[in-house]
Structure formats: structure tokens, C-alpha cells
Amino acid sequence: MTKTINSGSKVVRTLVALAFAIGFGVAGWYAGWQPVSAMLAGWWRAQNLVAVSAQILELSLDERVDESLTWQVKAEFVYHYQGKEFRSHRINIAGDTHDNIGNYQQACYQQLLQSKSQGQGVTLWADPKNPQFAVLDRQPRFRLLLFSLPFALLFPMISLLACWGVWRIWHEVPNRTLAPDHARQSARGGAQFASHTTLVPDTGAAYGMALFAVIWSLMSFAIAVPLFLQKWESKKLALDWYYLSLLFPLVGVLLISFAALNAYRRWRLGKTSLLMVQQAATGRTDIRMRLQFATALGTRLQASQLHYPLTIQFQCAQKDKRNEDAVEKVLWSQKQAVKIAMHGAQHFDFTIDCPAGLPASGMQDNDALQVIWTLQVKLLGYTLDFIIPVHHTAHSAPDQQLSHRSAASLKRDAASSEKNAGSSRGSFVFMGPHKVVSSPGTRTARWVILSIIVLTLMLTSVFAYLSSLHAEDDDAQAGLTDRPLIAPAQKETLTRLQARLKAGADVNARDGDGKTLLMHAALDADLPSVQFLLEHGAQVNAATPLDATGLGERTALFDAIQADALPVLQALVAAGANIHQASNQVWTPMHYGAYRGAVKSMAFLQTQGLPVDERFSGARGSTPLMIAVEHDQVDSIRFLISAGADKNKKDLYGEDACSYARYFKKPLAAKTLGCD
Numbered sequence: 001m002t003k004t005i006n007s008g009s010k011v012v013r014t015l016v017a018l019a020f021a022i023g024f025g026v027a028g029w030y031a032g033w034q035p036v037s038a039m040l041a042g043w044w045r046a047q048n049l050v051a052v053s054a055q056i057l058e059l060s061l062d063e064r065v066d067e068s069l070t071w072q073v074k075a076e077f078v079y080h081y082q083g084k085e086f087r088s089h090r091i092n093i094a095g096d097t098h099d100n101i102g103n104y105q106q107a108c109y110q111q112l113l114q115s116k117s118q119g120q121g122v123t124l125w126a127d128p129k130n131p132q133f134a135v136l137d138r139q140p141r142f143r144l145l146l147f148s149l150p151f152a153l154l155f156p157m158i159s160l161l162a163c164w165g166v167w168r169i170w171h172e173v174p175n176r177t178l179a180p181d182h183a184r185q186s187a188r189g190g191a192q193f194a195s196h197t198t199l200v201p202d203t204g205a206a207y208g209m210a211l212f213a214v215i216w217s218l219m220s221f222a223i224a225v226p227l228f229l230q231k232w233e234s235k236k237l238a239l240d241w242y243y244l245s246l247l248f249p250l251v252g253v254l255l256i257s258f259a260a261l262n263a264y265r266r267w268r269l270g271k272t273s274l275l276m277v278q279q280a281a282t283g284r285t286d287i288r289m290r291l292q293f294a295t296a297l298g299t300r301l302q303a304s305q306l307h308y309p310l311t312i313q314f315q316c317a318q319k320d321k322r323n324e325d326a327v328e329k330v331l332w333s334q335k336q337a338v339k340i341a342m343h344g345a346q347h348f349d350f351t352i353d354c355p356a357g358l359p360a361s362g363m364q365d366n367d368a369l370q371v372i373w374t375l376q377v378k379l380l381g382y383t384l385d386f387i388i389p390v391h392h393t394a395h396s397a398p399d400q401q402l403s404h405r406s407a408a409s410l411k412r413d414a415a416s417s418e419k420n421a422g423s424s425r426g427s428f429v430f431m432g433p434h435k436v437v438s439s440p441g442t443r444t445a446r447w448v449i450l451s452i453i454v455l456t457l458m459l460t461s462v463f464a465y466l467s468s469l470h471a472e473d474d475d476a477q478a479g480l481t482d483r484p485l486i487a488p489a490q491k492e493t494l495t496r497l498q499a500r501l502k503a504g505a506d507v508n509a510r511d512g513d514g515k516t517l518l519m520h521a522a523l524d525a526d527l528p529s530v531q532f533l534l535e536h537g538a539q540v541n542a543a544t545p546l547d548a549t550g551l552g553e554r555t556a557l558f559d560a561i562q563a564d565a566l567p568v569l570q571a572l573v574a575a576g577a578n579i580h581q582a583s584n585q586v587w588t589p590m591h592y593g594a595y596r597g598a599v600k601s602m603a604f605l606q607t608q609g610l611p612v613d614e615r616f617s618g619a620r621g622s623t624p625l626m627i628a629v630e631h632d633q634v635d636s637i638r639f640l641i642s643a644g645a646d647k648n649k650k651d652l653y654g655e656d657a658c659s660y661a662r663y664f665k666k667p668l669a670a671k672t673l674g675c676d
Helices: 008-046 106-119 142-171 204-233 241-269 397-405 408-420 443-478 494-504 517-522 527-535 558-565 566-574 589-596 599-607 624-630 633-640 657-663 667-673
Strands: 050-065 069-081 085-090 091-092 122-127 130-137 199-200 272-276 287-293 307-320 327-335 339-342 347-352 367-381 384-386 435-438
Touching: 008 142, 050 106, 050 494, 069 106, 069 130, 085 130, 106 130, 106 327, 122 339, 204 241, 241 384, 272 384, 339 408, 339 517, 347 624, 384 624, 443 599, 494 527, 517 558, 558 566, 558 589, 558 624, 566 599, 589 599, 589 624, 589 633, 624 633, 624 657, 624 667, 633 667, 657 667
Parallel strands: 091 130, 199 435
Antiparallel strands: 050 069, 050 122, 069 085, 122 130, 199 272, 272 287, 287 347, 307 327, 307 339, 307 367, 367 384
16 A cells, blocks of 8 residues: 655645745845845946045944944045036945944944044045946955855755755655555565666765765854954954854864765775665575676775775664654664675675564654665775665565576575675676666655754854854954055056046045055056156155054155065155165165065165165164075075175174074075075
């Protein structure tokens, strides 16, 4: 008789699956695809924007208390482009919303507030084709992108899995139980055993594990990386519970490594299948089986052997799904002695026994009880699992007759198989056409995998929320970081610079780092832009601000040295750049050239009267040669020696250049200096 699945149960499961499909699909769109697509579109549009000068009319930091505290900078700017006045409220190129990802909103507000209180203008980036569009920050928010990626990638994936689940619910094959008049029919597939049957291994667990590893890794990396960056930027690297977030990506790496190793072992073994000559039935012994290899055994190994150990375990288990959690109980298990499979074999023959008194495969009287017979084969480090359809002996008379008809052939094959221990000489006599039946996977396993994925997403979401609260507390205690998030002075072509100044922009405007347009042009080795800016009043000796640690006071001259752009350096010096002005309070241009290996710049500075042996004005009093040795700049060492630098000159602690080479373990520098 046939037992059909209750339609009411199908409706309930369908509603649950649809709830997952709709819920995760909508969440994936609004929390994932929408912000990610906006960021990508904004990044593409930002390539064609031009800088314009603007004034701040209104400014506020709007707070919203929902499930957590979020902020949004709201401002109104007025600017002119091609003689017309426009207004804009846009802050970021990807769009403006309330969020608490990092301290972007607070830092942006503080910078705008400072500019507004001092009566200074800001730089907006306008679209020449549509001047009504102008934005303050044209750089996509990388941290927000990382935060949105899990929603954009994983939530739609879960939605699709749920849709697939709906399809499976209404297209699943009904379970069948054995009846006297269907003695020779498989409990799961209906395959007739008048012919031999080929089973393929169940790969559902392996695929489920790989999918779980990928999802876990994407979620954990997307959550942990932004949080770690936030901690790094706040310069609070003390070991606390916060760094437990790094364990999640580590687990993800281990899971992916395990899945990759498992896939590699499966590839080494090649495609395999299990050939059943007889119907498996309880109480029957010496049931003939053949393990077939599509690729000759061992030929994919880097180091082959003459033979390989093989273990076989046959078991009967009962899965009880009457409670909320499915419980699997092993009713019987038998592990055979280790067998030997020969290298290059195309198949391996063996027998199994099914003891009497055990239930057959399939659902029992209660649909919540299922009996599963599993044959497990371990070979070349990989485990193959085959689901074996087992019947009752009392209803197996036709197959017994088939067995008797081929008894002589089977006995001959048994003797040959035992003699050759798995070599390809032994063969079975197969009768009837060849049928291939896939080993059935369990629907319960698929739903368990889906449940694990959903649970993982929920846990990581809670973890991200708690971590964000902890990060907010850190920011509240330490104050806002001074990391610049707005960069009005970005790399510009000469055409854009001309358009910017024509629109009324300040030629000496600074970005969040305090760098001017002239500094950016010098670092880009853009001589036409440098000359254009100098002609229009750019301050050649303008320096970056000096911070509390003593870093700063860097002029465009140092940017030209960093790029070793000799024409730019000459243009700056001709415009009055001070070659004796130090950076970071101690670095002279010659020291910086030695550090960067800028030989052309050092040679020019020497012709302008800058000494090659001048000491630092602070710290150890190192010479440019010592700096070159410390940073293993061989070209700088050779130039300085040829220019007359004294390698025996000592710093304030009595150390010379060779002492630096020994202390910093720079053998190439020591060899270039000729140190003993």
C-alpha cells in the first residue's frame, strides 16, 4: 500500500518556507542590494565629478533611537557653477541614511561644524552634465559596504533556498511501505531487482558542509573586518573580549580548509558507484556487491602504492522524528576486517550480510519512524556513504530464484575475488538491463542545514549588534577620532583644476589631512598642474598642521621628493620653496630623500647648497647616510658617499653609519659602505 503525505502538513511547511523566502528576500533587497548598488553607482558616477566651492547654510546631526542609536548628518549647501546658483543636501555619494557604522556621521558633522563656525567654505563635487547634483564626499564608505555585503549575498541565497524548499515540498516522492504483493519493489525508488542496480554515494552532507562553510566565512569576515578596523583606527589594541570576533573568521577558514581537503580526497578517488547483484533482504548472507571506479584506483595520487587499505561498515539505524528534534538510533552495525584494493583496479568485489529480525528500509507504521540501511566505505582517506534498500526475506522469493540460477557463477566469482583481494580479474555475471538509481538524500537533512544557516545568521547579527554597542561606548569615552573622512583636495587633472578655480574655488583649500592642491599635484608628479597652481597663487611653503605627536609641517617640496619628480622639485624651488624647512620638526629634505631613495632629488638639493651630512635637529642626530643605511636604500648610500658624506661621522650617541648597518642587520648596506 502507499502512504501519502498529509496535505495539511504540506501547507504548513509551504507557509513556513514562504515566510523565509519573502522575509529574507525583502531584507536582502533593502539592507543589501539597495545600499550596495547605490555605492557602486555612486563610485562610477564620481569619476566624472568636478570640484566646486560651496558655503554651508544649515547643519545638524539628527539622532534616531530605534533598536539602536543612529545618526545622520543633515546639511544644506549653496554653490555656483557656470554662473548659476544651486543648492544641495547630499553628503555621501552612495546616499544618506541613519546609521552607526563607525563614526562617519559624527566626524563628518564635526568637520562641517568647524568650517561653518570659522566662516570657511567647503568643496562639493558636482556633475557637469547635471549641475544640480553635488555631493560633499565622493568616496564610497568601505565599512558600510562590508556591512551590507552579507545582506546582499546571503539573504537572497536563503530566499532562493526557501523557494527551492517550496518546490520540493510539492514535488517530493511519497514514501512507500513494503506489502506482500510488492516484495520486489524498492521502498524508496521502485527499482526492480530483476536487473542489477547501481547506487551512487550520498553527497548531500558534503555539499551542505561546503555551503555552510562558505556562508559562515562570508558572514564572519563581513562582520569582523569592519569591527577590527574600527578598533585599529581608535588605536585601542588592548586584548579584550572584542577580539573574540577574530575567532569567527578563523573558524570559517578552518571549515573551508576542511571542505577543500574533503573535495580533494573525493577527486583523488574519482567517480565511484556501488553495483548490487542481488536484492538486499534481512536474513540473507553473502549478498554480492561491487564497488566500481570510473578512474583506475590510485592513478590520481602523487605517490602511488601497490595496494590500499579499505574498510567496510554496514549498519541499520532508526530515525525517530516524533519529537521536535530527530533522534537517530543504531539498531545494528557490523564493521568488516580491513580489506586490500589493488592499485589500478577498476572495481572491488565484496559481500555483506543482513541479519534476520531487523526491520526493512523505509517508513514504519508510524510515519515518524524511518529505517535507513547505510553502507560506508573508507578508501584513500575519503568516506563513501551508500543508502541500501533492504527488504524482508519472506517476500524475496523471486530474487532468491535469480540467486539460485546464478549460484555457480557467483561461487566462481567469490573464489576469484578472495584470491585476488579486489583485483579487476574477478567478475560477476550480470543479468538483465543496467539501471542506475541515485541514493536518496533525506529531506530532513536539507532542512537541518537550512536551520543551521538561519541560526548562524541570527547569532552573527546579535554579535554585530552587541559589538556596535561596545564600539559606541569606546567612542563616547575616548572622543571622536580625527581621521579625515572628507577630502576636498583630491587628485585632479589640469582641466578639472582649471574648472574648479574658474568656479571660484580657493587655490589654497585643504583637505581633511591639511594637504593643499599643490601638495597633491606634486605627489602626482603633475608638472602642468603644479605650474598652473603656482601661477594662480598657490602658497609654495604651505605646510600640513603639526599634531600632538610632532608629525606634520610637511610642504609640497617633500611630496615632490617622495615622487622623486625632479622637474616638479625644480619648479617649486624656482617659486621660492624653502629647502631648509624641516618636516616633522627634524626631517630635512636631504634626510627625506635618503629615506625615499630619491637620488635625483638629493643631487639637485646639493646643487642648491643643502649639505649631505647635516644631522637631525632632534632624536639621535642621525645623518642622511645613517637614515639610508637604516632603511637599506643602497642607491642613496652610493650617492651620498660619492657626494662626500662621511661614513665615520657619529650621531649624538657615538654611533656611525656602519654601527647602524650592524644594529639594523643590513648586510647589503654594510657591504656598500665597505664596513669591516
